[in-house]
Structure formats: structure tokens, C-alpha cells
Amino acid sequence: MISSAEVKEPVPSPQTAEGLSEERIAYLDGLVHQARVAAAVFTQFTQEDVDRIVKAIVLAGLEQAQALARLAVEETKLGLLEDKVIKNMVATEFAYDYVKDKRTVGIIREFPERNLVEIAEPIGVIFSLLPITNPTSTALFKCIMAVKTRNAVIFSPHPKAWRCCSQAVRIMYETAVKHGAPEGVFSCLEAHVLQDNAYLMRHKDVSLIDATGGPNAVKAAYSSGKPALGVGPGNTPVYLEKTADLKTSVVDILISKTFDNGTSCASEQTVVIDDEIYDLALKKFAELGTHICTEKETKVLERTVIDPQTGCMQPLAVGQKATDIARFVGIPVEPNTKLLITPIQGVGRAYPLSAEKLFPVLAVYRAKSVDEALQVCLDVNHAGGLGHTAVIFSRNDAIVRKFGEVINAGRIIVNSPGSIGALGAVYNDLVPTFAFGCGTGGGNSTTDNTNIYHYLNIKRLARRTEAHMWFRVPDQIYFNLNAVENLRQFQSQATIIVTNKAMERMGHVDIVRRCICPQTHIHVLVIPDAEPEMQVVLQGVEALHFYKADQIIALGGGSVIDAAKIMKLKYESPEADLEELAAPFLDLRKRVVQYPTDRIQRARLIAISTTSGTGSEVTPFAVLTNKKRGCKVTLADYSLNPDVAIVDPQFVMSMPKVLTADTGIDCLTHALEAGVSSYASPYTDSNAMQAIRLVFKYLPIAYENPRDEEARAMMHNAACIAGLAFSNASVGVNHALAHAFGARFNVAHGRANALMLPHVMRYNAAVPAKFMPSPYQHGYVAHKKYATMADLLGLRGQTVEEKVNQLIGAVEQLLDQLEFPRSIAQLGISKDEFEQAVPGLVKIAFEDPSWRSNPRLPLLSELEELFWKAYVGRGLAKAVAAPGQQAA
Numbered sequence: 040m041i042s043s044a045e046v047k048e049p050v051p052s053p054q055t056a057e058g059l060s061e062e063r064i065a066y067l068d069g070l071v072h073q074a075r076v077a078a079a080v081f082t083q084f085t086q087e088d089v090d091r092i093v094k095a096i097v098l099a100g101l102e103q104a105q106a107l108a109r110l111a112v113e114e115t116k117l118g119l120l121e122d123k124v125i126k127n128m129v130a131t132e133f134a135y136d137y138v139k140d141k142r143t144v145g146i147i148r149e150f151p152e153r154n155l156v157e158i159a160e161p162i163g164v165i166f167s168l169l170p171i172t173n174p175t176s177t178a179l180f181k182c183i184m185a186v187k188t189r190n191a192v193i194f195s196p197h198p199k200a201w202r203c204c205s206q207a208v209r210i211m212y213e214t215a216v217k218h219g220a221p222e223g224v225f226s227c228l229e230a231h232v233l234q235d236n237a238y239l240m241r242h243k244d245v246s247l248i249d250a251t252g253g254p255n256a257v258k259a260a261y262s263s264g265k266p267a268l269g270v271g272p273g274n275t276p277v278y279l280e281k282t283a284d285l286k287t288s289v290v291d292i293l294i295s296k297t298f299d300n301g302t303s304c305a306s307e308q309t310v311v312i313d314d315e316i317y318d319l320a321l322k323k324f325a326e327l328g329t330h331i332c333t334e335k336e337t338k339v340l341e342r343t344v345i346d347p348q349t350g351c352m353q354p355l356a357v358g359q360k361a362t363d364i365a366r367f368v369g370i371p372v373e374p375n376t377k378l379l380i381t382p383i384q385g386v387g388r389a390y391p392l393s394a395e396k397l398f399p400v401l402a403v404y405r406a407k408s409v410d411e412a413l414q415v416c417l418d419v420n421h422a423g424g425l426g427h428t429a430v431i432f433s434r435n436d437a438i439v440r441k442f443g444e445v446i447n448a449g450r451i452i453v454n455s456p457g458s459i460g461a462l463g464a465v466y467n468d469l470v471p472t473f474a475f476g477c478g479t480g481g482g483n484s485t486t487d488n489t490n491i492y493h494y495l496n497i498k499r500l501a502r503r504t505e506a507h508m509w510f511r512v513p514d515q516i517y518f519n520l521n522a523v524e525n526l527r528q529f530q531s532q533a534t535i536i537v538t539n540k541a542m543e544r545m546g547h548v549d550i551v552r553r554c555i556c557p558q559t560h561i562h563v564l565v566i567p568d569a570e571p572e573m574q575v576v577l578q579g580v581e582a583l584h585f586y587k588a589d590q591i592i593a594l595g596g597g598s599v600i601d602a603a604k605i606m607k608l609k610y611e612s613p614e615a616d617l618e619e620l621a622a623p624f625l626d627l628r629k630r631v632v633q634y635p636t637d638r639i640q641r642a643r644l645i646a647i648s649t650t651s652g653t654g655s656e657v658t659p660f661a662v663l664t665n666k667k668r669g670c671k672v673t674l675a676d677y678s679l680n681p682d683v684a685i686v687d688p689q690f691v692m693s694m695p696k697v698l699t700a701d702t703g704i705d706c707l708t709h710a711l712e713a714g715v716s717s718y719a720s721p722y723t724d725s726n727a728m729q730a731i732r733l734v735f736k737y738l739p740i741a742y743e744n745p746r747d748e749e750a751r752a753m754m755h756n757a758a759c760i761a762g763l764a765f766s767n768a769s770v771g772v773n774h775a776l777a778h779a780f781g782a783r784f785n786v787a788h789g790r791a792n793a794l795m796l797p798h799v800m801r802y803n804a805a806v807p808a809k810f811m812p813s814p815y816q817h818g819y820v821a822h823k824k825y826a827t828m829a830d831l832l833g834l835r836g837q838t839v840e841e842k843v844n845q846l847i848g849a850v851e852q853l854l855d856q857l858e859f860p861r862s863i864a865q866l867g868i869s870k871d872e873f874e875q876a877v878p879g880l881v882k883i884a885f886e887d888p889s890w891r892s893n894p895r896l897p898l899l900s901e902l903e904e905l906f907w908k909a910y911v912g913r914g915l916a917k918a919v920a921a922p923g924q925q926a927a
């Protein structure tokens with residue numbers, strides 16, 4: 040509780056022990072020592088122990104509410120006995136009602152669904168200042184908070200509230216100890232020595248300062264280097280809006296502003312009244328015992344109750360009755376006058392009565408519009424009351440909300456008294472308190488009503504959360520020879536076949552066309568056989584709209600299927616910004632950009648792959664080339680997944696040897712990377728492992744004997760199955776390197792993968808320099824996964840290391856069999872040219888999202904090393920047991 044009434048507070052010395060006698064230091068050290076011992080003993084108390092003591096001290100405080108109120112009024116000469124009794128009762132009864140069922144010992148809250156447990160720990164020794172305005176109520180309140188949280192407190196009351204505070208603390212202490220609290224749990228400084236506060240604030244065994252005091256004390260607390268709870272000054276603006284219930288509002292303001300003779304720092308200071316109700320409002324105030332000051336009387340008050348030098352209120356007026364103030368300044372008023380109202384025309388130093396007045400003098404301002412009223416309230420708010428309290432009376436919810444948005448106050452009280460409303464729990468559901476946090480506006484760290492949770496260190500025990508995983512694939516997959524016949528079952532009014540020239544030339548488009556329902560209108564859209572550009576996509580979308588297509592059949596390799604995926608996205612969600620959707624992300628479920636879900640029309644996407652490698656027919660990925668900006672964007676979202684995949688080997692029988700090798704190794708790389716991915720699951724593993732077996736068995740056959748139907752069919756299946764694996768487990772460093780290198784030197788994707796593959800496998804099988812953080816994995820398992828793959832392939836080896844080497848050897852042997860170059864150098868790229876390119880390649884590879892699921896977190900230096908290993912290349916493949924002989 041802070042106010043200008045505290046102007047005459049003691050100013051703490053910046054020097055800790057300066058001016059203190061040895062005896063005084065020994066006395067203060069003694070207090071801290073006994074508090075420290077008490078706090079240590081308190082840590083052993085159970086929740087039941089503290090709850091029993093809390094109830095006892097609350098009852099003791101209630102019993103003494105009147106006696107303590109009397110003492111406070113007598114000593115401080117501020118406020119009203121009757122209201123101070125209410126304050127004491129709120130500080131005990133209402134505080135108890137709030138804390139009685141709350142857990143403050145040990146485990147206080149559990150969130151099983153979040154695997155989180157909160158454990159309370161006491162703070163230890165708290166050094167606490169008590170104010171002159173609410174001395175006994177604040178003391179009672181803080182004692183209750185301290186016992187409930189098992190803390191020991193040393194109190195330092197305002198010099199002019201010494202006796203009443205000591206008495207309040209004594210009553211609480213004796214009752215607490217009688218009911219089992221540790222001795223020394225509370226103490227109150229005997230007599231006042233100016234330097235005590237500064238010394239105690241910096242004492243090594245004081246853990247927290249609770250500075251409910253004037254600005255100097257709060258500043259000293261924050262400057263001490265200790266954690267501190269502070270409060271800020273108030274200057275409460277009130278907006279009496281024209282829709283307000285005037286009868287209630289006027290009484291509420293009277294209750295609040297005259298409560299304890301206006302000593303509460305949350306009490307109303309300036310009421311801004313709408314023009315339409317201004318006269319009526321003042322009439323009602325007058326009827327209920329308010330003296331409306333004339334211009335001349337207002338001038339007199341300005342001069343007498345506000346210090347012209349500082350612009351702050353004069354302490355002599357603080358907490359005095361309206362009649363006493365009127366008599367003192369020479370304004371004749373009725374004997375039953377409870378409030379003086381002074382009309383003002385502005386806010387700031389030129390209008391002295393717009394400042395905080397902790398006595399029953401209330402400024403009023405006539406506002407011609409809502410905007411003006413809000414502005415004046417803001418001005419009052421900023422004239423010394425930032426972060427504290429504001430009040431509005433209105434039945435217009437929009438204006439109430441607007442007021443809440445513009446005003447900077449921790450407590451915005453609606454249609455109820457400000458001073459009592461801010462205390463919490465009486466007129467609203469705010470947490471009850473006698474210390475108001477005012478946020479950064481008031482120089483505090485919080486806007487909270489200080490309560491038990493500010494007296495605790497709350498520890499959070501966070502158990503490992505096994506994030507949910509997924510296995511998302513197209514609804515239907517048809518495979519084996521003539522699987523394309525399944526097209527007949529899909530009804531369609533208008534179908535667009537997205538394909539390329541080669542498919543048309545080879546007659547594949549005609550095969551597809553024959554399998555589409557006869558009633559369907561068919562349009563063939565031939566696109567270039569290269570990664571799709573925006574222009575191509577937009578032309579496709581135009582055609583989809585023109586024919587009102589309800590079905591898209593993508594017939595081709597990865598680029599054709601990717602183009603169809605993006606066309607469908609733009610067709611169904613025209614507003615989708617593809618570049619924005621390609622924004623980087625770390626975790627699919629937490630990504631910043633969300634793909635559209637409110638699609639205006641739907642078209643079934645059927646993907647028929649004509650190469651055996653990319654797996655695009657089942658993946659949620661699509662690559663788009665932005666020719667204008669000279670870059671590629673990768674789109675990834677399960678909404679891109681085709682609805683139906685057709686894996687019919689008749690479309691790959693005529694694949695050239697080089698394409699067979701390139702796409703086949705791309706497929707193998709997908710499976711190997713998905714297998715060791717940090718996102719790998721038993722679901723993706725089963726697909727990855729099977730794809731690896733199929734590749735080792737059938738790729739050499741398909742390469743050597745392209746017309747072998749079984750080998751072609753199995754390689755086609757392998758590509759799709761590997762696609763299922765990496766759709767859900769993603770790939771790794773190999774793809775990041777291959778993407779960068781392939782784009783820079785125009786090397787086919789599968790070929791680029793092949794150049795990196797053995798080196799990346801060796802890299803992933805070694806102990807990482809840097810582990811990849813992953814909640815999905817337990818320990819580092821990449822090398823063991825490779826060993827399992829070796830076992831599945833029937834390779835030799837006893838130890839994990841031997842098996843890893845066997846697997847890498849088998850991969851190298853396969854690459855040799857498929858006549859891949861062994862090094863980047865063999866591609867005819869000079870060392871100088873490569874050296875120049877490497878820094879850029881490393882940068883691009885590091886930006887590639889592919890490695891985010893790699894089992895090992897790649898360092899930039901490691902990426903560079905891997906590029907050079909691929910440049911220099913590998914030796915002859917070591918002889919390994921013929922893979923696949925015991926496999927598949």
C-alpha cells in the first residue's frame with residue numbers, strides 16, 4: 040500500500056551497516072537468526088499442521104479486529120475506526136476463505152495430462168514492511184500468508200504505526216506458537232532505527248523483501264539485490280458512463296471514497312462523468328451528503344490540501360473526515376457532509392486536485408464524449424497511478440471492454456467500489472490482498488494481488504512426455520500388374536489427367552483413359568517433365584476450374600505427381616500462399632503456418648507413379664520451383680497426400696537403366712534414412728526394413744534385366760513402401776547433402792544420394808559429436824538399427840560394429856553393381872570448382888529441413904567433411920555375403 044502519505048517514510052541508508060551500533064547489528068542479526076531457525080523447523084510441518092495454525096491465528100485476528108483498529112486510529116490519527124475493523128476482518132476472514140482449501144505444502148497441484156507436478160517450497164526468511172495506511176490489517180494478512188506457506192517474517196512497521204503493528208504481530212505470534220508454530224516465526228522490530236531496513240534488506244539470510252511501503256522503501260527493496268515484492272502509487276480514475284445505474288454508482292463511489300476516510304490507495308480520485316448525466320449525478324451526490332464545491336472553494340482546497348511544490352497531497356489531510364478538512368480550510372458545509380466534490384477542467388500539475396488524494400475529496404470532470412472521457416481517465420491513470428487501479432460504471436459492455444484495453448491498471452473494477460473492490464473477494468472474484476502489484480507501470484514485476492503463491496517457490500516436476508506419433512498414408516493403395524484397372528470404381532463427372540509428353544508418347548495416357556468411367560469428361564493436361572513451376576501450377580488450376588474437375592489423375596514421376604498435388608491445393612484453397620506454406624518448421628505439430636482446412640471444393644487425387652523411387656504417390660511432400668526467384672520451395676503437409684495411389688508395374692517396364700538405378704537408390708536412401716530417423720516408429724520401421732530387403736534383392740535384377748516383371752513389380756512396391764516409411768519418419772542428412780549438391784551441379788537426385796550414402800551411414804553409425812534432441816527416441820540407436828538391417832539382409836558379422844560395416848559394404852557393392860561413380864571427382868568436377876562451391880553447399884544443406892530428423896545433429900564442419908568425403912570418394916567395395924540371398 041503506497042501513497043504520498045508515506046512521503047515522510049524513513050529513507051533507508053544505501054550503506055548497509057552505516058550508522059548502526061554494534062549492539063544494534065547484533066540485535067538485527069539475532070532476529071534474522073531466530074527467523075532462520077524457525078523457517079528451518081517450519082519446513083518439517085505438514086499441510087495439516089499449518090492449516091491448524093492458520094485457523095487459530097485467523098480466529099485470534101478476528102477477535103482482536105476492533106481492538107487493533109482502535110489502536111491503529113489512535114496511533115496513526117488516520118482513517119475511521121469502523122472501517123478499520125472491516126479491513127481487519129477482510130484481512131483475516133476473507134484471506135482465510137481464499138487460502139483454507141489451498142495446498143501449500145509439498146505437492147500442491149498435479150496435471151496428469153501434461154505429466155506435470157507442482158511442488159511448493161517455502162522461501163525462508165521474509166523481511167516485510169508495514170504501511171501507515173492499513174497497518175494492522177496488513178500485518179494480520181501477512182502473518183496468515185506466512186504461516187500458510189511455512190515462512191518466517193521479520194516486520195518493520197512505518198514509524199508512525201509502530202505500536203499497533205507490534206501488537207497485531209504479537210497477537211498472531213503468540214497464537215501461532217501456542218498452536219505449534221516454531222518459536223521466532225514472527226518478530227517485529229523494537230523501536231525504529233533509520234538504518235535497520237537497509238541492513239535487513241541486504242542481510243544474507245533474508246530471502247525475500249515484501250515492501251508494502253512508500254516509493255523510497257520500494258526502491259530500496261528493489262535496489263537491495265534481493266527478490267522483492269513491491270507496490271506502486273495509485274491515482275484511481277473512474278469513468279461514470281451515461282448508461283450506468285446512477286443510483287448504485289453514486290452510492291458505491293461514496294462507500295469507496297469515504298472508506299477509512301479515503302486512505303486506501305485504490306480509492307477513487309477523479310470521476311469523469313458523461314455530459315448527459317453530469318448534473319443528475321452531482322445532484323444525487325449532494326442528496327447523499329456530498330458538498331459540491333464552488334469554483335472559489337475548489338481554489339481554496341487546491342492551495343491547502345495539495346503541496347504546491349511537489350504537486351502531492353498534504354499529509355495533514357490524509358485520512359481525515361470531510362467535515363474536518365472543510366473546517367480546516369474554511370469551507371462551510373453541512374454537519375453530515377461525508378465527501379467534498381471539486382469540479383476540475385483538466386489533469387496534471389495545472390489542476391492540482393487531479394492528483395492522488397487519500398482523504399474524502401473527489402475531483403469530477405465533465406466529458407463531452409466517450410473519447411474525451413477515456414482520454415481524461417488515461418491522463419489521470421498516467422498522473423501517478425500507472426498499473427494500480429481504475430474503475431468504470433457502465434452498462435455498455437463494449438465501452439467497459441474498451442476501458443479495460445486502454446487503461447494501464449492491474450485491477451479494473453467494474454460497477455463496484457474501487458477501494459474495497461481492489462482488495463478482492465468482497466465485490467468480485469479477485470484474489471484477496473493488502474498489497475497491490477502494479478506491474479512495470481508502477482515499477483513492480485507483477486500486477487497480481489500479492490498472496491500465498493508469491494510467498495512460495497513453486498517447483499515444477501516435468502516428466503518426459505511421450506509425444507503422440509502418427510502413421511498417415513493415402514486411403515487406398517492398389518498395386519501389382521494392371522492395378523490401374525481400379526480406376527473404374529471411381530465415379531467422376533470431369534477428370535483432368537496431369538502427365539508429361541513421354542507418357543502420352545508411350546501410350547500410358549491411353550491405358551489410363553480406357554480405365555476411367557465411360558461417362559466421365561476427360562481432359563489431358565501435359566506439363567513439362569521437370570520440377571513444377573508456379574506458371575505450370577496456375578495453368579493447371581485454371582483447367583481444373585474450367586472443367587469443374589472432381590478428379591485429378593497424376594500420371595508420371597515425382598515431378599508430375601508433385602505438380603498435381605499443388606494444383607489440387609490451389610484449386611481447393613485459392614487463397615493459399617505457397618511460399619508462406621513453405622516456411623521452415625521444426626515440429627510438424629507446432630509449425631507456425633497452417634495449411635488451409637476450409638477447402639471450397641474437393642477433387643479426388645489419384646497418383647499413378649511411373650518411376651520406382653520418389654514414392655511421391657504416397658507422400659505428403661511436393662517441390663515447387665520458383666523460377667523468378669531462382670529457388671525451390673518444399674511443401675509438406677498431410678493434406679497434400681494423394682487420396683489414392685496406384686502402383687502398377689506396367690508403367691515402369693520400359694524405364695532406362697540409368698533411371699532404374701537412380702530411382703532405385705533414391706528409394707533405398709529413403710528407407711535407410713527413415714530407418715534411423717529420430718522420428719522412426721515400429722510402423723515406419725516395418726516399411727523401411729521391408730523396402731531395404733526388396734531393393735537389395737530386386738534392384739540388381741531390374742537393372743540387369745529390365746523386362747523381369749517380378750523385379751519391376753517388387754521395385755515399384757519397394758519405392759511405395761519406402762515412401763510410406765519416410766512420409767512419417769522423414770529422411771536425414773543424406774538428403775540434405777544430395778539436395779544441395781544435386782541442385783548446384785545438376786546431378787540427378789538418386790545419383791547425388793548414391794554419392795553421399797556410404798559416408799553418411801558411417802557418420803550416423805559413429806558416436807555423435809552432437810546428439811539430436813528427440814522425445815521420440817530412447818538413447819542413441821542408429822548403429823543398432825543398421826545392425827538390424829544387416830541381420831535382415833542375412834549379412835555376416837557378430838558385433839554391432841561388424842554388422843554396420845557389412846551393411847555399408849553391401850550398399851557399396853550394390854552401388855558398384857549399378858555402375859555408380861565412386862566419387863564426385865569422377866563426375867569431372869575439378870577440386871578447385873568443388874572447393875569454391877563447398878561453403879555455399881554447406882549453408883544450403885544446413886538450411887535443408889531433411890536433416891531435422893537425422894539421428895545425429897550435424898555440425899557445419901561435419902557437413903563440410905561429408906561433402907569432401909563424397910568428393911574424394913570410396914574405395915572398392917569389400918566383399919560381403921551376397922545380400923538378399925537369405926533375405927526377402
Ligand SMILES: [Fe+2]
Pocket residue numbers: 653705708709774788
Ligand atoms: Fe529422395
